[in-house]
Amino acid sequence: MARTKLVVDPITRIEGHLRIEAQAENGMVADAWATCTQFRGLELVLQGRDPRDAWAFAQRICGVCTVVHAVASLRAVEDALDIRIPPNANTIRNMMVGMQFIQDHVIHFYHLHALDWVDVTSALKADPAAAAALAQSLSPWPNNSTAFYKEVQHRVGTFVKSGQLGIFTNGYWGHPAYKLPPEANLMAVAHYLEALDWQRDIIRLHAVFGGKNPHPNFVVGGMASAINLEDTATINAERLTDVRDMIMRAKRFVEQVYWPDVLAVASFYKDWASIGGGLGNYLCVGEFPKTDVRDLSSLYFPRGIILNKDLSKVHPYDQQGVQEFIHSAWYEYSKGSDAGLHPWEGETKPSYTGPPTPWKYLQDERKYTWMKEPRYDGKAMEVGPLARMLVAYASGHEEVRAIVGEALGRLGVPATALFSTLGRVAARAAETVLIARLMETWYGELVTRIKGGDVATFTGDKWDPSQWPKEAKGYGYMDAPRGALVHWVRVADGKIANYQAVVPSTWNASGRDPKGQMGAYEAALTDNHPLVDPERPIEILRTVHSFDPCMACGVHVLDATGRTVTEVRAQ
Numbered sequence: 001m002a003r004t005k006l007v008v009d010p011i012t013r014i015e016g017h018l019r020i021e022a023q024a025e026n027g028m029v030a031d032a033w034a035t036c037t038q039f040r041g042l043e044l045v046l047q048g049r050d051p052r053d054a055w056a057f058a059q060r061i062c063g064v065c066t067v068v069h070a071v072a073s074l075r076a077v078e079d080a081l082d083i084r085i086p087p088n089a090n091t092i093r094n095m096m097v098g099m100q101f102i103q104d105h106v107i108h109f110y111h112l113h114a115l116d117w118v119d120v121t122s123a124l125k126a127d128p129a130a131a132a133a134l135a136q137s138l139s140p141w142p143n144n145s146t147a148f149y150k151e152v153q154h155r156v157g158t159f160v161k162s163g164q165l166g167i168f169t170n171g172y173w174g175h176p177a178y179k180l181p182p183e184a185n186l187m188a189v190a191h192y193l194e195a196l197d198w199q200r201d202i203i204r205l206h207a208v209f210g211g212k213n214p215h216p217n218f219v220v221g222g223m224a225s226a227i228n229l230e231d232t233a234t235i236n237a238e239r240l241t242d243v244r245d246m247i248m249r250a251k252r253f254v255e256q257v258y259w260p261d262v263l264a265v266a267s268f269y270k271d272w273a274s275i276g277g278g279l280g281n282y283l284c285v286g287e288f289p290k291t292d293v294r295d296l297s298s299l300y301f302p303r304g305i306i307l308n309k310d311l312s313k314v315h316p317y318d319q320q321g322v323q324e325f326i327h328s329a330w331y332e333y334s335k336g337s338d339a340g341l342h343p344w345e346g347e348t349k350p351s352y353t354g355p356p357t358p359w360k361y362l363q364d365e366r367k368y369t370w371m372k373e374p375r376y377d378g379k380a381m382e383v384g385p386l387a388r389m390l391v392a393y394a395s396g397h398e399e400v401r402a403i404v405g406e407a408l409g410r411l412g413v414p415a416t417a418l419f420s421t422l423g424r425v426a427a428r429a430a431e432t433v434l435i436a437r438l439m440e441t442w443y444g445e446l447v448t449r450i451k452g453g454d455v456a457t458f459t460g461d462k463w464d465p466s467q468w469p470k471e472a473k474g475y476g477y478m479d480a481p482r483g484a485l486v487h488w489v490r491v492a493d494g495k496i497a498n499y500q501a502v503v504p505s506t507w508n509a510s511g512r513d514p515k516g517q518m519g520a521y522e523a524a525l526t527d528n529h530p531l532v533d534p535e536r537p538i539e540i541l542r543t544v545h546s547f548d549p550c551m552a553c554g555v556h557v558l559d560a561t562g563r564t565v566t567e568v569r570a571q
Contacts, residue, residue, distance in 0.1 A: 003030055005361065006534045010037075011544055013112040015064050016551025018509065020521075020540055021363045024531045029540070032518075032525035034509045035362050035369040036551050039330070043348045046499040051077045051491050052220045052463075054499065058487060059215055061501060062550055066214045067100045067206065068480035069487075072501070075293055075476025076487040077220050081468055084292060086456040089222030091446045092209050094288050095243075096216070097478075098435045098442065099205045102250050104481040104548075105385075105432040106258050110188075110195040113425070113545040116538060117265050118188040119178040120168045124157055126182035135187045138260040143194060144187075152190040172536045179268045188265065191257050202250040208239050222458035227450060240447065247443055251436040262429040263410050266422055273413050276421030276543040278524030279380050280309040282387035283507070285317060285486060287479035288438065300438065301431075301479060304391040305376065309419050311394040317376075319475050319486060324502065325373040328366065328511030330354065337367075338514040340375065343488035343500035344473055373510040373519065374502050382520040383483025383507045384547060385428040390418060403430045421524065424546040465494040480504055482548050505550050521547060 002025075009019040017038040023031040042061050046054055058073035059066040071093055078085065085093075128149035135144035159168065180188070203213055209225050210216020217224045228234040286303030289295060296303065304314035323340030326333055332351040333339050341347060353367050362368040375381070392400035407426050408415060417423055462468065471492045478485045483504030490498040510519035518526070524543050531539050 004534050006531075006537060006540075007361070008537055008540060011541070011549065013115070013541075013545065014549040014551065015062065016505075016549065018544070018549050018551050019362070020525070020544060021361060022525060022531070022537075022540065024534050027530060027532060029525050029529040029531050032522045032540075033363045033368060034371070034511065034519060034521040034544075036371045036505075036509055037369075038551060039350055039352075039370045041348055041350060043346075043499050043501065046496050049496050050494070051080070051489060051496050054489065054496060055218050055220070056215075058499075058501065061503070063214060064104065065100070065480060065482070065485075065550060067096050067210075067216065068478050068485060069501070070216075070218050071097055072476045072478035072480075072485050072487040073489075074218055074220055075478065076474050076489045077476070077491075078474070079294075079476060080472040080474025080489055080491050081220075081462050083221050083462050084459065085222040086454075086459055087291070088227065088446060088449060088454065089457050090289060090291070090293070091442050091449075092223050092225070092457065093218075095439060095442050095446070096206055096209055098288070098439050099203060099246075099250065101435050101481050102254060102432055102439075103199045103203045105428050106195055106254065107199055108481075108545075108548045109258060109262065109425070109429065110192045112548065114188055114192065114261075114265070115168070115171055116542040116545055117178070117269060118180060118192075119173055119175070119185050120156065120171060120189055121160065121173040122178065122180070122182045123153060123186035123189045124160065124182075126153065126186035128153055128186065131183040131186040131190075134183050134264075135190075138264055139256040141256040143190070149186055149190055152193060153186060155193075156189060172538045175533070175536055175538050177532060177538050180265065184264060184268070188261060191261055194257070195253075198249070198253050202246045202253075205243055205246050208243055209235070219458060221460060221463060222456075225457055227455040227457060229450065240450075244443055247436075247439045250439065254432050254436040259429055259433050262425060263407060266407075266411055266426060269422060270411060270413060270417075272422040272542070273411075273417035273420045275528050275530065276524040276546065277309070277419040277423075277527045278520050279382050279518075280307075280419065281379055281381045282306040282390050283317065283376055283381040283383050283484055284387045284391040285319075285477040285479050285484045287388070288435075293477075301388045301392055302395045302397065303477075303479075304395060305381070306387070306390050306394060307379070309416075311390065311415070314391055314394045319477070319488075321377045322486070322502065323375055323378075324500075324506075325375060325513045326367075327373060327514045329369055329372045330367050331372065340378075343475075343486070343502060344490060344498070346488070346498065346500035348500070369509075369511045371506055371509050371511060371519070372502075373513040374507050375513060375517070378515070380510070380513065380517040380519060380523070381484075381507055382524075383479075383504050384424065385431050385481075385483075386418065386424045387483060388431060388479060389427040399434055400430075403433060421543045421546045428548070468494060471497075482550050483507060503550070505547075508547050509549060509551065521549075 206213035288300035
């Protein structure tokens with residue numbers, strides 16, 4: 001049987017620009033190519049600048065992942081210049097990163113990914129009382145009431161009657177791949193709407209400690225926020241109380257809404273526990289240091305590597321093992337396209353060789369994406385929440401093993417179910433629960449030190465360039481919401497000589513390398529992956545969205561005139 005060519009461009013409900021080309025055969029995805037169609041080149045912007053300013057530029061790599069890029073950049077520069085930050089600064093950074101994890105994961109599930117599993121229009125058929133009873137059986141969340149679900153159903157019905165679905169436009173509603181009963185769909189839609197207001201509230205923590213959001217303020221050597229419980233212009237008692245309240249609201253929503261919803265939705269899609277596993281190699285650089293970031297033993301999420309889905313052994317990670325290739329990417333290397341470069345020697349030389357726009361197919365070209373191909377010891381890796389949970393689970397992390405065990409037990413699936421599209425969804429929710437609980441711990445540590453008289457948030461040691469070596473290099477690791485993020489910097493004569501950032505979606509969305517190894521998206525889409533209707537490829541969206549792609553910065557398209565913003569072609 002001849003293969004059907006398929007193009008989904010753009011993949012919507014993600015950050016940035018992603019195109020998927022695939023070949024379908026006998027109701028399955030036979031082959032796939034992931035293409036990032038956007039180039040920005042912030043590494044070039046940073047060359048020649050003061051390394052103390054790097055974080056401010058680096059966090060513009062993404063309009064969503066601002067904090068994690070800033071912290072990775074800070075860690076890189078502080079590593080190069082051998083700067084140690086005060087304990088309060090480390091805790092505040094952990095809290096800011098932790099709240100970004102919580103907000104980001106919840107937004108991803110409800111606003112970017114849930115609609116691949118939830119049929120919005122089906123919610124109109126639900127019995128609000130039955131939906132409320134279902135929700136009440138899952139958690140004590142106060143809004144799980146018949147009156148609330150009636151009101152939500154009315155709002156959705158108004159959208160539909162008007163002929164405009166508003167925020168729910170461009171879904172494959174009515175697709176046979178949807179399995180939730182109407183009441184579960186209504187519950188999920190209701191929580192979708194609640195999450196919109198909730199996430200806006202809890203992320204104010206960034207503004208408390210960083211002055212604003214997005215793009216809060218930091219400083220090499222710690223935090224740019226002074227602490228004085230009596231001063232209205234600093235982090236005072238009132239602001240700390242506000243932070244505590246935000247943390248409690250975040251924790252309640254995660255435990256009483258997000259986590260139960262994920263498990264409830266997953267229970268109807270257990271077949272997806274054997275779909276979209278992909279590479280089977282997982283990399284985690286570690287995150288949330290209790291003390292200094294250089295003390296790897298203090299990391300809450302340990303670093304390590306899982307190979308070939310083997311949870312019996314965690315392999316060590318060494319940043320020297322990272323190389324970036326450009327076999328499929330529109331760049332040039334001085335050593336040739338099949339060379340691999342460690343990021344300290346990395347080159348960013350764009351060289352577009354693809355066809356002129358508008359493209360029909362890019363898969364026919366050797367080079368078809370702006371994503372480089374990061375590899376560890378020559379192997380393609382998947383990064384992200386699933387990698388973090390697997391490495392921690394295999395490392396004997398008690399809290400991770402407990403919550404993963406809870407999910408597996410409630411769903412009635414074996415541990416092998418983790419290696420799947422559904423496993424990524426569950427892993428993201430599981431770690432959100434753990435981080436929400438950690439936020440209370442960090443807050444307590446911060447308050448305890450402040451009450452003991454320790455209010456330091458910044459060290460000026462080695463702030464002056466005269467104290468720096470003539471040449472230095474460093475790297476700043478960060479296991480961000482979407483996975484392993486590392487910035488590498490070389491400093492010479494007080495300026496940035498080279499800067500390279502290998503971001504999570506570069507690992508996951510990379511194309512074929514010189515050995516023909518696929519990136520994680522491509523491998524997942526070709527691993528026992530169904531495709532019932534090439535004209536409505538909801539199955540492709542489920543797996544791609546399970547990674548939470550972040551191709552560059554947040555780009556969401558809403559066209560009020562109803563013009564086409566997504567094209568799906570099959571032939």
